[in-house]
Amino acid sequence: xxVTTFVIVSVIKTVIALFVLLTAVAYSVxxxxxxxxxxxxxxxxSYVGPFGLLQPLADGAKFLLKEDLTPPHVYKPLYxxxxxxxxxxxxxxxxxxxxxxxxxxxxxxxPLQITDLNxxxxxxxxxxxxxxxxxxxxxxxxxxxxxxxxGLRASAQMVSYEISLGLSLIGVLITAGSFSxxxxxxxxxxxxxxxxxxxxxxxxxxxxxxxxxxxAYAETNRIPFDLPEAETELVAGYHTEYSAMKFAMFFMAExxxxxxxxxxxxxxxxxxxxxxxxxxxxxxxxxxxxWFVAKVFAFLxxxxxxxxxxxxxRYDQLMAFGWKFLFPLAxxxxxxxxxxxxxxx
Amino acid sequence: MxxxxxxxVFGAICVAGAVNLLVQRHPINSALSLIAVMxxxxxxxxxxxxEFVAAVQVIIYxxxxxxxxxxxxxxxxxxxxxxxxxxxxxxxxxxxGMLVGSVLTAWVLLRYSGTSGVELGAMPGxxxxxxxxxxxxFLLPFEVTSILILIAIMGAVVLASREEIxxxxxxxxx
Numbered sequence: 001x002x003v004t005t006f007v008i009v010s011v012i013k014t015v016i017a018l019f020v021l022l023t024a025v026a027y028s029v030x031x032x033x034x035x036x037x038x039x040x041x042x043x044x045x046s047y048v049g050p051f052g053l054l055q056p057l058a059d060g061a062k063f064l065l066k067e068d069l070t071p072p073h074v075y076k077p078l079y080x081x082x083x084x085x086x087x088x089x090x091x092x093x094x095x096x097x098x099x100x101x102x103x104x105x106x107x108x109x110x111p112l113q114i115t116d117l118n119x120x121x122x123x124x125x126x127x128x129x130x131x132x133x134x135x136x137x138x139x140x141x142x143x144x145x146x147x148x149x150x151g152l153r154a155s156a157q158m159v160s161y162e163i164s165l166g167l168s169l170i171g172v173l174i175t176a177g178s179f180s181x182x183x184x185x186x187x188x189x190x191x192x193x194x195x196x197x198x199x200x201x202x203x204x205x206x207x208x209x210x211x212x213x214x215x216a217y218a219e220t221n222r223i224p225f226d227l228p229e230a231e232t233e234l235v236a237g238y239h240t241e242y243s244a245m246k247f248a249m250f251f252m253a254e255x256x257x258x259x260x261x262x263x264x265x266x267x268x269x270x271x272x273x274x275x276x277x278x279x280x281x282x283x284x285x286x287x288x289x290x291w292f293v294a295k296v297f298a299f300l301x302x303x304x305x306x307x308x309x310x311x312x313x314r315y316d317q318l319m320a321f322g323w324k325f326l327f328p329l330a331x332x333x334x335x336x337x338x339x340x341x342x343x344x345x
Numbered sequence: 346m347x348x349x350x351x352x353x354v355f356g357a358i359c360v361a362g363a364v365n366l367l368v369q370r371h372p373i374n375s376a377l378s379l380i381a382v383m384x385x386x387x388x389x390x391x392x393x394x395x396e397f398v399a400a401v402q403v404i405i406y407x408x409x410x411x412x413x414x415x416x417x418x419x420x421x422x423x424x425x426x427x428x429x430x431x432x433x434x435x436x437x438x439x440x441x442g443m444l445v446g447s448v449l450t451a452w453v454l455l456r457y458s459g460t461s462g463v464e465l466g467a468m469p470g471x472x473x474x475x476x477x478x479x480x481x482x483f484l485l486p487f488e489v490t491s492i493l494i495l496i497a498i499m500g501a502v503v504l505a506s507r508e509e510i511x512x513x514x515x516x517x518x519x
Contacts, residue, residue, distance in 0.1 A: 078373070078377075117396075118396070118471065118472075119396050119397060119400050119472065122397070122400035122401070122404065123400060125400075125404050125408075126400050126403035126404045126407075126408060129403070129404050129407075129408025129409060129412075130403065130407060130408050132408075132412055133380070133412070133415070136412065136415055136416070136419065137373075137415070139419070140373065140415075140418075140419045148419065148422075151419060152416065152419055152420060155412050155415065155416045155419070156416065158412070159409060159412050159413065159416075162408075162409070179472055
Protein backbone atom coordinates (compact mmCIF):
# COMPACT_ATOMS: atom_id res chain seq x y z
CA UNK A 1 0.00 0.00 0.00
CA UNK A 2 1.49 3.32 -1.06
CA VAL A 3 1.66 6.33 1.25
CA THR A 4 -1.13 8.17 -0.54
CA THR A 5 -3.52 5.21 -0.34
CA PHE A 6 -2.61 4.74 3.29
CA VAL A 7 -3.39 8.38 4.11
CA ILE A 8 -6.67 8.32 2.18
CA VAL A 9 -7.79 5.04 3.76
CA SER A 10 -6.85 6.28 7.24
CA VAL A 11 -8.70 9.58 6.81
CA ILE A 12 -11.81 7.80 5.55
CA LYS A 13 -11.69 5.33 8.44
CA THR A 14 -11.20 8.14 10.98
CA VAL A 15 -14.11 10.16 9.61
CA ILE A 16 -16.42 7.15 9.59
CA ALA A 17 -15.35 6.08 13.09
CA LEU A 18 -15.89 9.58 14.52
CA PHE A 19 -19.25 9.94 12.80
CA VAL A 20 -20.45 6.56 14.08
CA LEU A 21 -19.12 7.23 17.57
CA LEU A 22 -20.76 10.66 17.85
CA THR A 23 -24.06 9.30 16.55
CA ALA A 24 -23.81 6.43 19.00
CA VAL A 25 -23.16 8.93 21.80
CA ALA A 26 -26.25 10.93 20.85
CA TYR A 27 -28.42 7.85 20.64
CA SER A 28 -27.15 6.28 23.84
CA VAL A 29 -28.50 9.39 25.57
CA UNK A 30 -31.83 8.72 23.87
CA UNK A 31 -31.65 5.04 24.84
CA UNK A 32 -30.93 5.90 28.44
CA UNK A 33 -33.83 8.32 28.71
CA UNK A 34 -36.16 5.87 27.04
CA UNK A 35 -35.15 2.80 29.09
CA UNK A 36 -35.06 4.62 32.41
CA UNK A 37 -38.40 6.19 31.51
CA UNK A 38 -40.01 2.82 30.93
CA UNK A 39 -38.50 1.48 34.16
CA UNK A 40 -40.10 4.35 36.04
CA UNK A 41 -43.46 3.86 34.30
CA UNK A 42 -43.01 6.92 32.05
CA UNK A 43 -42.70 7.16 28.28
CA UNK A 44 -39.40 9.01 28.03
CA UNK A 45 -38.89 11.29 25.00
CA SER A 46 -41.81 10.76 22.62
CA TYR A 47 -42.73 14.07 20.96
CA VAL A 48 -39.88 14.74 18.50
CA GLY A 49 -40.15 12.24 15.69
CA PRO A 50 -41.35 8.61 15.91
CA PHE A 51 -40.55 7.17 19.37
CA GLY A 52 -38.78 10.46 20.11
CA LEU A 53 -35.98 9.34 17.77
CA LEU A 54 -35.16 12.88 16.69
CA GLN A 55 -34.77 14.06 20.28
CA PRO A 56 -30.91 13.93 20.16
CA LEU A 57 -30.96 16.31 17.18
CA ALA A 58 -33.27 18.69 19.00
CA ASP A 59 -31.05 18.51 22.07
CA GLY A 60 -27.97 19.20 19.98
CA ALA A 61 -29.59 22.26 18.38
CA LYS A 62 -30.64 23.46 21.83
CA PHE A 63 -27.10 23.14 23.20
CA LEU A 64 -25.65 25.02 20.24
CA LEU A 65 -28.15 27.88 20.39
CA LYS A 66 -28.19 28.39 24.14
CA GLU A 67 -26.40 31.34 25.68
CA ASP A 68 -22.90 30.34 26.74
CA LEU A 69 -22.55 31.82 30.20
CA THR A 70 -19.10 32.29 31.73
CA PRO A 71 -19.35 33.09 35.44
CA PRO A 72 -17.16 36.07 36.41
CA HIS A 73 -15.17 34.29 39.11
CA VAL A 74 -13.74 31.41 37.05
CA TYR A 75 -10.11 30.90 36.06
CA LYS A 76 -10.72 31.37 32.38
CA PRO A 77 -7.95 29.48 30.50
CA LEU A 78 -8.59 26.23 32.34
CA TYR A 79 -12.35 26.77 32.52
CA UNK A 80 -12.42 26.77 28.71
CA UNK A 81 -9.81 24.05 28.25
CA UNK A 82 -11.37 21.53 30.67
CA UNK A 83 -14.40 20.44 28.59
CA UNK A 84 -12.19 20.25 25.50
CA UNK A 85 -9.71 17.99 27.29
CA UNK A 86 -12.57 15.77 28.45
CA UNK A 87 -14.01 15.30 25.01
CA UNK A 88 -10.63 14.94 23.26
CA UNK A 89 -9.48 12.14 25.53
CA UNK A 90 -12.89 10.48 25.39
CA UNK A 91 -12.88 10.39 21.58
CA UNK A 92 -9.22 9.41 21.14
CA UNK A 93 -9.52 5.86 22.42
CA UNK A 94 -11.66 4.82 19.44
CA UNK A 95 -8.49 4.97 17.31
CA UNK A 96 -7.21 1.58 18.47
CA UNK A 97 -10.52 -0.27 18.89
CA UNK A 98 -11.09 -2.97 16.24
CA UNK A 99 -14.74 -3.56 15.35
CA UNK A 100 -14.35 -6.47 12.97
CA UNK A 101 -12.16 -8.61 10.78
CA UNK A 102 -10.29 -7.63 7.65
CA UNK A 103 -12.29 -6.56 4.60
CA UNK A 104 -11.33 -6.62 0.92
CA UNK A 105 -12.61 -3.53 -0.85
CA UNK A 106 -11.40 -1.94 -4.15
CA UNK A 107 -8.55 -4.47 -4.16
CA UNK A 108 -7.30 -3.36 -0.75
CA UNK A 109 -7.01 -5.55 2.32
CA UNK A 110 -7.96 -3.30 5.24
CA PRO A 111 -8.61 -4.04 8.93
CA LEU A 112 -11.82 -2.65 10.42
CA GLN A 113 -9.88 -0.50 12.85
CA ILE A 114 -8.20 2.88 12.51
CA THR A 115 -4.83 1.50 13.54
CA ASP A 116 -3.60 -1.77 15.01
CA LEU A 117 -0.88 -1.13 17.57
CA ASN A 118 0.96 -3.80 19.49
CA UNK A 119 0.35 -1.73 22.63
CA UNK A 120 -3.27 -0.90 21.81
CA UNK A 121 -4.62 -1.69 25.26
CA UNK A 122 -1.96 0.44 26.94
CA UNK A 123 -2.88 3.37 24.70
CA UNK A 124 -6.49 3.11 25.86
CA UNK A 125 -5.39 2.93 29.51
CA UNK A 126 -3.13 5.95 29.02
CA UNK A 127 -5.82 8.00 27.33
CA UNK A 128 -8.46 7.17 29.95
CA UNK A 129 -6.00 7.96 32.74
CA UNK A 130 -5.47 11.41 31.18
CA UNK A 131 -9.24 11.88 30.92
CA UNK A 132 -9.49 12.65 34.63
CA UNK A 133 -7.82 16.03 34.06
CA UNK A 134 -10.88 17.36 32.24
CA UNK A 135 -13.08 16.66 35.24
CA UNK A 136 -10.55 17.71 37.88
CA UNK A 137 -9.61 20.97 36.16
CA UNK A 138 -13.26 21.80 35.49
CA UNK A 139 -13.95 21.42 39.20
CA UNK A 140 -10.99 23.54 40.20
CA UNK A 141 -11.22 26.31 37.60
CA UNK A 142 -14.95 26.90 38.21
CA UNK A 143 -13.96 28.37 41.57
CA UNK A 144 -17.11 27.22 43.31
CA UNK A 145 -17.35 24.92 46.30
CA UNK A 146 -19.66 22.37 44.67
CA UNK A 147 -17.48 22.11 41.59
CA UNK A 148 -14.33 21.82 43.66
CA UNK A 149 -15.80 19.02 45.77
CA UNK A 150 -16.93 17.26 42.60
CA GLY A 151 -13.50 17.58 41.02
CA LEU A 152 -11.76 16.33 44.16
CA ARG A 153 -14.05 13.34 44.41
CA ALA A 154 -13.59 12.56 40.74
CA SER A 155 -9.81 12.54 40.87
CA ALA A 156 -9.67 10.47 44.08
CA GLN A 157 -12.20 8.01 42.74
CA MET A 158 -10.66 7.60 39.31
CA VAL A 159 -7.14 7.11 40.66
CA SER A 160 -8.41 4.50 43.14
CA TYR A 161 -10.45 2.49 40.68
CA GLU A 162 -7.90 2.69 37.87
CA ILE A 163 -5.73 0.28 39.86
CA SER A 164 -8.29 -2.49 40.10
CA LEU A 165 -9.32 -1.81 36.49
CA GLY A 166 -5.74 -2.28 35.30
CA LEU A 167 -5.18 -5.36 37.44
CA SER A 168 -8.37 -7.01 36.17
CA LEU A 169 -7.09 -6.65 32.59
CA ILE A 170 -3.74 -8.30 33.30
CA GLY A 171 -5.40 -11.71 33.66
CA VAL A 172 -6.69 -11.41 30.10
CA LEU A 173 -3.28 -10.22 28.91
CA ILE A 174 -1.59 -13.25 30.46
CA THR A 175 -3.94 -15.68 28.73
CA ALA A 176 -3.70 -13.89 25.36
CA GLY A 177 0.01 -13.02 25.59
CA SER A 178 -0.34 -9.69 23.77
CA PHE A 179 -1.35 -6.05 24.22
CA SER A 180 -2.80 -5.88 20.73
CA UNK A 181 -6.60 -5.85 20.89
CA UNK A 182 -6.84 -7.73 17.60
CA UNK A 183 -4.65 -10.56 18.87
CA UNK A 184 -6.64 -10.71 22.11
CA UNK A 185 -9.89 -11.13 20.16
CA UNK A 186 -8.33 -13.73 17.88
CA UNK A 187 -7.23 -15.73 20.94
CA UNK A 188 -10.90 -16.10 21.90
CA UNK A 189 -11.98 -17.92 18.74
CA UNK A 190 -13.52 -21.38 18.88
CA UNK A 191 -15.74 -23.19 21.35
CA UNK A 192 -15.52 -25.56 24.30
CA UNK A 193 -17.20 -28.90 23.54
CA UNK A 194 -18.74 -27.28 20.48
CA UNK A 195 -21.26 -25.24 22.51
CA UNK A 196 -19.82 -22.68 24.88
CA UNK A 197 -17.87 -19.97 23.07
CA UNK A 198 -14.24 -19.68 24.07
CA UNK A 199 -14.62 -16.12 25.34
CA UNK A 200 -12.47 -14.99 28.22
CA UNK A 201 -15.49 -14.61 30.45
CA UNK A 202 -16.05 -18.39 30.16
CA UNK A 203 -12.33 -19.07 30.23
CA UNK A 204 -11.35 -18.46 33.86
CA UNK A 205 -11.80 -14.69 33.79
CA UNK A 206 -15.26 -14.46 35.40
CA UNK A 207 -13.93 -12.71 38.49
CA UNK A 208 -11.84 -10.38 36.34
CA UNK A 209 -14.94 -9.46 34.36
CA UNK A 210 -16.81 -8.66 37.56
CA UNK A 211 -13.94 -6.45 38.78
CA UNK A 212 -13.71 -4.78 35.38
CA UNK A 213 -17.45 -4.08 35.38
CA UNK A 214 -17.39 -2.46 38.82
CA UNK A 215 -14.27 -0.40 38.12
CA ALA A 216 -15.61 0.67 34.73
CA TYR A 217 -18.76 2.06 36.36
CA ALA A 218 -16.57 3.98 38.79
CA GLU A 219 -14.19 5.21 36.07
CA THR A 220 -17.03 6.62 34.00
CA ASN A 221 -18.67 8.23 37.07
CA ARG A 222 -21.94 6.40 36.56
CA ILE A 223 -24.51 5.42 39.15
CA PRO A 224 -23.89 3.87 41.67
CA PHE A 225 -20.50 5.62 41.58
CA ASP A 226 -21.59 9.06 40.39
CA LEU A 227 -20.40 10.92 43.49
CA PRO A 228 -18.51 13.58 41.45
CA GLU A 229 -21.86 14.85 40.18
CA ALA A 230 -24.16 13.74 42.99
CA GLU A 231 -27.20 15.92 42.32
CA THR A 232 -28.65 15.70 45.80
CA GLU A 233 -25.55 17.09 47.51
CA LEU A 234 -23.37 18.87 44.93
CA VAL A 235 -25.95 20.45 42.55
CA ALA A 236 -24.19 18.98 39.50
CA GLY A 237 -20.67 18.51 40.84
CA TYR A 238 -17.82 19.45 38.55
CA HIS A 239 -20.03 20.86 35.77
CA THR A 240 -22.23 23.05 37.96
CA GLU A 241 -20.87 26.25 36.42
CA TYR A 242 -21.02 25.09 32.81
CA SER A 243 -23.77 25.80 30.32
CA ALA A 244 -24.62 25.31 26.66
CA MET A 245 -22.02 23.58 24.47
CA LYS A 246 -19.39 23.38 27.21
CA PHE A 247 -21.80 21.34 29.32
CA ALA A 248 -22.71 19.28 26.28
CA MET A 249 -19.02 18.44 25.83
CA PHE A 250 -18.87 16.91 29.32
CA PHE A 251 -22.04 15.04 28.53
CA MET A 252 -20.59 13.73 25.25
CA ALA A 253 -17.37 12.74 27.02
CA GLU A 254 -19.31 10.73 29.61
CA UNK A 255 -21.26 8.77 27.01
CA UNK A 256 -18.24 8.33 24.74
CA UNK A 257 -16.39 6.90 27.74
CA UNK A 258 -19.29 4.52 28.38
CA UNK A 259 -19.07 3.31 24.79
CA UNK A 260 -15.28 2.90 24.99
CA UNK A 261 -15.61 0.90 28.18
CA UNK A 262 -18.31 -1.21 26.52
CA UNK A 263 -16.09 -1.82 23.47
CA UNK A 264 -13.21 -2.80 25.72
CA UNK A 265 -15.37 -5.21 27.72
CA UNK A 266 -16.55 -6.76 24.45
CA UNK A 267 -13.03 -7.11 23.08
CA UNK A 268 -11.40 -8.43 26.23
CA UNK A 269 -14.06 -10.58 27.85
CA UNK A 270 -16.93 -11.19 25.43
CA UNK A 271 -15.00 -12.44 22.42
CA UNK A 272 -15.09 -9.25 20.32
CA UNK A 273 -16.65 -9.88 16.92
CA UNK A 274 -16.62 -13.66 17.29
CA UNK A 275 -20.03 -15.22 16.83
CA UNK A 276 -21.96 -17.65 14.62
CA UNK A 277 -21.49 -16.97 10.90
CA UNK A 278 -24.02 -18.15 8.32
CA UNK A 279 -25.71 -17.20 5.07
CA UNK A 280 -24.35 -15.71 1.82
CA UNK A 281 -20.84 -14.16 1.66
CA UNK A 282 -22.12 -10.59 2.02
CA UNK A 283 -24.00 -11.47 5.22
CA UNK A 284 -20.93 -13.32 6.50
CA UNK A 285 -18.90 -10.16 5.99
CA UNK A 286 -21.35 -8.02 7.94
CA UNK A 287 -22.15 -10.45 10.78
CA UNK A 288 -18.92 -9.98 12.81
CA UNK A 289 -19.53 -6.22 13.00
CA UNK A 290 -23.13 -6.96 13.95
CA TRP A 291 -22.04 -9.26 16.79
CA PHE A 292 -19.61 -6.65 18.04
CA VAL A 293 -22.24 -3.90 18.03
CA ALA A 294 -24.80 -6.19 19.66
CA LYS A 295 -22.43 -7.00 22.52
CA VAL A 296 -21.57 -3.33 23.06
CA PHE A 297 -25.28 -2.54 23.02
CA ALA A 298 -25.94 -5.23 25.63
CA PHE A 299 -23.23 -3.70 27.80
CA LEU A 300 -24.72 -0.20 27.44
CA UNK A 301 -28.15 -1.59 28.29
CA UNK A 302 -26.70 -3.14 31.44
CA UNK A 303 -25.24 0.27 32.34
CA UNK A 304 -28.66 1.92 32.01
CA UNK A 305 -30.37 -0.94 33.82
CA UNK A 306 -28.03 -0.50 36.77
CA UNK A 307 -28.64 3.24 36.69
CA UNK A 308 -32.38 2.67 36.95
CA UNK A 309 -31.98 0.15 39.78
CA UNK A 310 -29.27 1.05 42.28
CA UNK A 311 -28.95 3.98 44.69
CA UNK A 312 -25.70 5.90 45.08
CA UNK A 313 -22.86 4.79 47.38
CA ARG A 314 -21.76 6.86 50.34
CA TYR A 315 -18.26 8.25 49.87
CA ASP A 316 -16.58 6.09 52.53
CA GLN A 317 -18.36 3.02 51.14
CA LEU A 318 -17.01 3.88 47.70
CA MET A 319 -13.41 4.06 48.91
CA ALA A 320 -13.74 0.97 51.11
CA PHE A 321 -15.25 -1.01 48.24
CA GLY A 322 -12.46 -0.01 45.90
CA TRP A 323 -9.48 -0.50 48.18
CA LYS A 324 -10.59 -3.23 50.59
CA PHE A 325 -12.64 -5.43 48.28
CA LEU A 326 -11.93 -4.95 44.57
CA PHE A 327 -8.18 -4.38 44.90
CA PRO A 328 -7.38 -7.56 46.93
CA LEU A 329 -9.78 -9.53 44.75
CA ALA A 330 -8.01 -8.30 41.61
CA UNK A 331 -4.61 -9.27 43.02
CA UNK A 332 -5.88 -12.73 44.00
CA UNK A 333 -7.34 -13.19 40.52
CA UNK A 334 -4.05 -12.13 38.94
CA UNK A 335 -1.97 -14.51 41.07
CA UNK A 336 -4.28 -17.47 40.40
CA UNK A 337 -4.43 -16.78 36.65
CA UNK A 338 -0.65 -16.50 36.47
CA UNK A 339 -0.24 -19.78 38.42
CA UNK A 340 -2.66 -21.67 36.17
CA UNK A 341 -1.02 -20.34 32.99
CA UNK A 342 2.46 -21.15 34.33
CA UNK A 343 1.47 -24.68 35.37
CA UNK A 344 -0.18 -25.38 32.01
CA UNK A 345 2.75 -24.32 29.83
CA MET B 346 13.84 13.48 8.24
CA UNK B 347 10.37 13.27 9.75
CA UNK B 348 11.90 11.80 12.88
CA UNK B 349 14.25 14.75 13.22
CA UNK B 350 11.35 17.19 12.84
CA UNK B 351 9.23 15.34 15.41
CA UNK B 352 12.17 15.04 17.76
CA UNK B 353 12.92 18.78 17.54
CA VAL B 354 9.27 19.80 17.96
CA PHE B 355 8.66 17.65 21.02
CA GLY B 356 12.07 18.42 22.44
CA ALA B 357 11.21 22.11 22.17
CA ILE B 358 7.83 21.51 23.86
CA CYS B 359 9.62 19.60 26.59
CA VAL B 360 12.11 22.40 27.29
CA ALA B 361 9.44 25.09 27.00
CA GLY B 362 7.25 23.17 29.47
CA ALA B 363 10.15 22.84 31.89
CA VAL B 364 10.89 26.59 31.71
CA ASN B 365 7.20 27.40 32.06
CA LEU B 366 7.05 25.16 35.12
CA LEU B 367 9.58 27.44 36.84
CA VAL B 368 8.23 30.73 35.52
CA GLN B 369 4.54 30.24 36.30
CA ARG B 370 3.36 31.62 39.61
CA HIS B 371 0.32 29.49 40.10
CA PRO B 372 0.99 25.90 41.24
CA ILE B 373 -1.71 24.43 39.01
CA ASN B 374 -0.13 26.00 35.90
CA SER B 375 3.23 24.58 36.96
CA ALA B 376 1.67 21.15 37.43
CA LEU B 377 0.10 21.33 33.98
CA SER B 378 3.43 22.30 32.42
CA LEU B 379 4.97 19.29 34.11
CA ILE B 380 2.30 17.12 32.49
CA ALA B 381 3.23 18.63 29.11
CA VAL B 382 6.88 17.74 29.82
CA MET B 383 5.97 14.15 30.70
CA UNK B 384 3.76 13.75 27.62
CA UNK B 385 6.37 15.10 25.21
CA UNK B 386 9.01 12.89 26.85
CA UNK B 387 6.70 9.95 26.09
CA UNK B 388 6.67 10.98 22.43
CA UNK B 389 10.48 11.10 22.44
CA UNK B 390 10.56 7.54 23.81
CA UNK B 391 8.14 6.55 21.08
CA UNK B 392 10.50 8.02 18.48
CA UNK B 393 13.25 5.79 19.83
CA UNK B 394 10.97 2.80 19.30
CA UNK B 395 10.41 2.24 23.02
CA GLU B 396 6.63 2.07 22.74
CA PHE B 397 6.07 0.23 26.02
CA VAL B 398 8.12 2.75 28.01
CA ALA B 399 6.25 5.58 26.28
CA ALA B 400 2.85 4.14 27.20
CA VAL B 401 3.92 3.49 30.78
CA GLN B 402 5.33 7.00 31.01
CA VAL B 403 1.91 8.42 30.12
CA ILE B 404 -0.06 6.02 32.33
CA ILE B 405 2.11 6.29 35.44
CA TYR B 406 3.58 9.79 35.37
CA UNK B 407 1.14 11.90 33.38
CA UNK B 408 -1.92 9.87 34.33
CA UNK B 409 -1.45 8.80 37.94
CA UNK B 410 1.29 10.74 39.71
CA UNK B 411 0.38 14.12 38.24
CA UNK B 412 -3.28 13.53 39.07
CA UNK B 413 -2.20 13.26 42.70
CA UNK B 414 -0.19 16.50 42.35
CA UNK B 415 -3.23 18.28 40.94
CA UNK B 416 -5.39 16.66 43.62
CA UNK B 417 -3.18 18.01 46.41
CA UNK B 418 -3.07 21.49 44.85
CA UNK B 419 -6.86 21.46 44.64
CA UNK B 420 -7.25 20.09 48.16
CA UNK B 421 -5.00 22.72 49.72
CA UNK B 422 -6.50 25.36 47.42
CA UNK B 423 -3.00 26.74 46.98
CA UNK B 424 -3.00 30.32 45.75
CA UNK B 425 -0.50 32.23 43.64
CA UNK B 426 3.02 32.32 44.93
CA UNK B 427 4.56 35.63 45.89
CA UNK B 428 7.45 36.62 43.69
CA UNK B 429 10.61 36.92 45.69
CA UNK B 430 12.89 39.49 44.05
CA UNK B 431 15.80 37.05 43.80
CA UNK B 432 19.40 38.12 43.87
CA UNK B 433 20.90 39.88 40.90
CA UNK B 434 23.99 37.69 41.15
CA UNK B 435 21.86 34.65 40.42
CA UNK B 436 20.46 36.25 37.27
CA UNK B 437 23.77 37.63 36.02
CA UNK B 438 25.92 34.58 36.74
CA UNK B 439 23.46 31.74 37.33
CA UNK B 440 21.62 31.57 34.02
CA UNK B 441 24.67 31.96 31.74
CA GLY B 442 26.56 29.56 34.00
CA MET B 443 23.81 26.96 33.70
CA LEU B 444 23.67 27.37 29.92
CA VAL B 445 27.44 27.03 29.54
CA GLY B 446 27.45 24.03 31.89
CA SER B 447 24.72 22.16 30.02
CA VAL B 448 26.26 22.87 26.61
CA LEU B 449 29.62 21.70 27.91
CA THR B 450 28.14 18.50 29.35
CA ALA B 451 26.31 17.75 26.11
CA TRP B 452 29.46 18.37 24.06
CA VAL B 453 31.63 16.17 26.28
CA LEU B 454 29.06 13.38 26.19
CA LEU B 455 28.73 13.56 22.41
CA ARG B 456 32.49 13.78 21.88
CA TYR B 457 33.86 11.21 24.30
CA SER B 458 31.14 8.73 25.29
CA GLY B 459 31.77 6.81 22.09
CA THR B 460 28.11 6.66 21.04
CA SER B 461 26.78 8.14 17.86
CA GLY B 462 23.13 9.02 17.20
CA VAL B 463 20.59 6.45 18.34
CA GLU B 464 18.77 4.68 15.54
CA LEU B 465 15.03 4.19 15.52
CA GLY B 466 14.19 0.97 17.31
CA ALA B 467 17.60 0.74 18.94
CA MET B 468 16.05 0.76 22.41
CA PRO B 469 14.37 -2.36 23.84
CA GLY B 470 10.84 -1.59 22.70
CA UNK B 471 8.36 -4.47 22.69
CA UNK B 472 6.73 -5.44 26.02
CA UNK B 473 8.17 -8.96 25.68
CA UNK B 474 11.76 -7.69 25.62
CA UNK B 475 11.12 -5.40 28.57
CA UNK B 476 9.52 -8.24 30.52
CA UNK B 477 12.44 -10.55 29.74
CA UNK B 478 14.95 -7.90 30.86
CA UNK B 479 13.04 -7.11 34.06
CA UNK B 480 12.32 -10.66 35.18
CA UNK B 481 15.46 -12.36 33.92
CA UNK B 482 18.52 -10.14 33.53
CA PHE B 483 17.62 -7.56 36.15
CA LEU B 484 15.52 -9.71 38.49
CA LEU B 485 17.48 -8.85 41.65
CA PRO B 486 17.46 -5.06 41.19
CA PHE B 487 13.78 -5.28 40.27
CA GLU B 488 12.87 -7.18 43.44
CA VAL B 489 15.06 -4.97 45.62
CA THR B 490 13.33 -1.90 44.18
CA SER B 491 9.92 -3.38 44.93
CA ILE B 492 10.96 -3.99 48.54
CA LEU B 493 12.26 -0.43 48.72
CA ILE B 494 8.90 0.90 47.51
CA LEU B 495 7.10 -1.34 50.01
CA ILE B 496 9.17 0.15 52.83
CA ALA B 497 8.39 3.65 51.57
CA ILE B 498 4.66 2.87 51.56
CA MET B 499 4.86 1.47 55.10
CA GLY B 500 6.75 4.58 56.20
CA ALA B 501 4.06 6.80 54.68
CA VAL B 502 1.34 4.84 56.49
CA VAL B 503 3.19 5.10 59.80
CA LEU B 504 3.73 8.85 59.37
CA ALA B 505 0.14 9.45 58.36
CA SER B 506 -1.40 7.49 61.24
CA ARG B 507 1.03 8.67 63.92
CA GLU B 508 -1.46 10.77 65.86
CA GLU B 509 -4.04 8.04 66.27
CA ILE B 510 -1.73 5.61 68.07
CA UNK B 511 -0.57 7.11 71.36
CA UNK B 512 2.92 6.12 72.46
CA UNK B 513 3.05 4.11 75.71
CA UNK B 514 4.40 7.02 77.75
CA UNK B 515 1.95 9.63 76.50
CA UNK B 516 -1.22 7.84 77.42
CA UNK B 517 -1.73 9.43 80.83
CA UNK B 518 -1.13 13.01 79.72
CA UNK B 519 -4.41 13.50 77.88
